[in-house]
Amino acid sequence: MPAIADVARLAGVSKATASRALSGRGHVAEETRRRVEAAAAEIGYIVSPDAASLVTGRTKNVGVVIPFVNRWFFGEVLEGIERALLAAGYDLTLYNVDGAGAERDRVFGFFLARKRVDAVIAVGVELAPHELAALERRDKPVVVLGGGEAGASGSARLGIDDRAVGQLATEHLLRLGHTRIAHLAGLGAADAPLTVPGRRRHGFLDAMSAAGLTPGGRAEIVECEMSMPGGHEATLQLLGHPGRRPTAVFAASDEVAFGAMRAAERLGLQLPRDLSVIGVDGHAYAEMFGLTTVEQRPSEQGRLAVEVALRLLGDSTLVDPLPDSGAPLPTRLVVRSSTTAPQR
Template identity: 75%
Template sequence: MPAISDVARLAGVSKATASRALSGRGHVAEQTRMRVVQAASEIGYIASPDAASLVTGRTKNVGVVIPFVNSWFFGEMLEGIERTLLGAGYDLTLYNLPEEGPARARVFDFFLARKRVDAVIVIAVDLSEGEVRGLERREKPIVCIGGSGDATARLSIDDRAVGLLATEHLLHLGHTRIAHLAGLGAATYPWSVPGLRAAGFRDAVEASIGDAHPVDASVFETRMSMPGGFEAGLQLLGHPAHRPTAVFAATDEIAFGVIRAAERLGLSVPRDLSVIGVDDHEHAALFDLTTIAQTPAEQGRLAVEVALRMLGDEALADPLPDSGAPMATRLVVRGSTARATAV
């Protein structure tokens, strides 16, 4: 197997210069660097990550903790993270985190804290104080996307404002019988994503008090998936006397399920029922769904950028972005919402 000494000899430089040229750490003239790279390519030399780790103290590996892997939203975010890490020369180790129990403890107490990752990106997970402190004691920078917990850096959208905007859109269209299909745990965990979006829904309804037509509003919890939306939609829309004229779904996937449930019951969207979701899923345009758009792949990219800056990687070291500022969202109006018909 070729060694760094072989590369150095072929390129006519010292081993130290060859190492700097291939690692990118330290100054090497561009012409020299190209000569070393060409020599390494000719003899098939591949730098050992373990050897580099001994020198730099870095593994060039980032741990990513995620609650679900079979979801479009999380898949998009992972793609943004992986693409950006690869571009920066880092590997990714993925941990599908259980909600609680010994398996979750092992992820934080052993795999992340003791094994070789330089930083941790946590997606949509509520971290305990012990989990955060355990990583910080071992000098593992933590970047959270959504979720809760006292981490140094956090990126998130304003989920309460999202719920407010979606509901205001329906109110401005004249709907006075509106239902919100929230994610499971919205009432039990008011600081969670489902809880905050439900709070935004209530804010908009309460702000409408005093209008000429009072709003009949209700909140139901369901799984944040298309089957969850379909099942809840059948229950919600099955009684004509109590049927809402508009539904704010906590995610686009719930909204897709509601639209299919309305079709099953012979209802027309948006003539009989307006539906709005959140995310701008890749199939949202196919369903002609009005939604509050966010960009999970971009969020993943930004999380990696923040992690690298916290690690102090060369030009990315300063300044650390303001991780407290909410990321952008926008209302995308399509054909699934319309003005309420007279009743």
């Protein structure tokens, strides 16, 4: 089996220089680095991750905590993270957790805090102060993408302005002339105002209040699971009283919106004549459904989360300021055929 000494001899450098060139740690002239890499490729030498971690203290592995892997938004974010980590020479360890419980405690108390990951990216997971503190004590930088605010000094938060998104979506319906507007909010939105569903609900209320249209009861805000079945079931409930039917619905996600559209059609309503529907995400199927939506770019958000994690680790060549807790990530309103003015 080839050794680092064989690479150094073929490249005409010392073992220390060959090690620095292949590990990426320490300064090596670019021409020398290319010569060492060519020598390693010629004899089939592969850097041992375990040996490299002993020298650098790094595992080249990032832990990713995510609540769902079977929903479009999270799948897109995960794909962006994976591509960016692979391009940077890092591995990914995935932890699928949501809510509280013994399984979550094991993930944060042992697997992430004690085992060998260099940094943690939490996607749409509300991190408790003690979870952040445990990671910070062990010098694990944390990037929170969506979800609650990151509070530890070694952490950063990325995300869109979900409250502004909720307001923008509702204002679009108001500008079309709708006054009976319902909101399909995510579960727990009312009780957890700092979550993504909670912020979007606040944005809806902000826009309605500014228009002098304070919602008048549970019928106008229905909480549901952020999925197509959740949106379908909630819309059947919402539209079950013909005398109080809204003329427009703001769904907290595109998947909820798809479910709402299918439920309305099942009840014999014509879209958008009888009901306008707007969502949030920019789902890959939004154009096929003709769905008006506030579009975000989850795959790009995943890439940015990796870039921030690498900068916190000091393993990035970029010197721009961190795109963390400052300006929100971009969104845009995309108008399609699912929204129109209400019938007189």
